[in-house]
Amino acid sequence: MSVGCLCIHGYTGSPKEVQPLVEFLENRTAWEISVPTLPGHGDDLDLRGHYYQEWIATTELALLELLKRNDQIMIIGFSMGGMIAAYLTAKYKVDRLVLLSAALKYVSLPQMYKDIFAMVLGATQGTLGSNELFLRYQKKLKQTYIFSTLEFIRCVHFTKPYLEDIRCPVLIIQGKLDGMVPSKAANFLEEEIPSTDKEVIFLAKSKHLICHGDDKDELFNHVLAFAKGLRHSE
Template sequence: MIGCLCIHGYTGGPYEVQPLVDYLEQRTNWMFEVPTLPGHGRKLDLKGRYYQEWIATAELAFLKLAKTCDVVYVIGFSMGGMIAAYLAGKYKVDRLVLLSAAGKYISVPQMYKDITDFVAEALKGTLADNDLFLHYQDKLKQTPFPSSIEFVKLIRFTRPFLKEVQVPVLIIQGQQDEMVPDKAAIYLEQEIPSTDKQLVFMKESKHLICYGKDKEELFETVMSFLTR
């Protein structure tokens, strides 16, 4: 039996990776675990939550799969990518997929471009129709500042485990990502010592890469990597 753990990102939920999960489920008989990290989901409740809880939740989901599956793949998106790398460095993981993984923090040029676009739309009176603006506006309202400190702590804690990853790894990064810069993907490729690694850039994808314009290419690339 093959198991597949999919881990969402900071201030997100399983919905961030669900399109990819649906694609894989329709084409395999694998067992899937897609946990909701404490305080996360469609409605955030992050106050009083610590990064250790987020890691522990993903780790327990992995161990659950490892008990019943001979082969376990781990897919991590954004912050979940760093948790996935931690698991691959600590346990026997057969393949690792990192999507927009937050090894580095913020893409300043892309964020500047997005803010400029927001200002232009505000002047035209169309900002209320911008899905990206509404998405991040809602997240900011629900995210306590101490939670962002926990996010930074998690990244710092998981980074050393990158050097322990020896399994085949696929790193995918959206080139229009407004949160994680291209150099984060290059950093991951350089830090991970595995001799079997692949770095792919999606030209049309922003941070929510499983919803990008080139998501079908993303899904096919992941499927090919996991089943080759």
């Protein structure tokens, strides 16, 4: 039995958002792992003219490729990628679903500004330039095409109804310090998903970029333990 794993990054993001988890799994499993870049996304954003249907289609094609070669599938979705992952899980009846900081509640550009402002206030003079989180969001804010945020909202609206069709085991992980997706979003996901096998874990030290947070080792181990339900997952 072979296992395929699809990992989906978030809005305005890139595979780097989930790369630490991907590397952890690559070092401990024999899975085929696919991490597509959504159209208009990546290290340099070019969102103008791209629509949420393209984002979903890109991940769906990656999933179909994994299905050709693997007997079991697990999907991991981060932020907006979590909602796309939920849609694909419902449509294709995959075996396991992991939702990381899933954006059932909206990410907002004003909240990004608030987070950056808080980092500025908290940073000591001369250290802000080396703050990776600050630099990442500063770049995003400069490059984000404002109207593409409507596509993000449409993506969430389109995928949300499919939550009620998920029956496979589900692992929901949320950072308690997440200022972009409220922590209560994890509880809403738990309520919306009817699967009888689901678990919600809150990480005390993690913000939105949960795979890069102070609790990342705990997150990685939870995901690997959750995957033990897959046959021959190691």
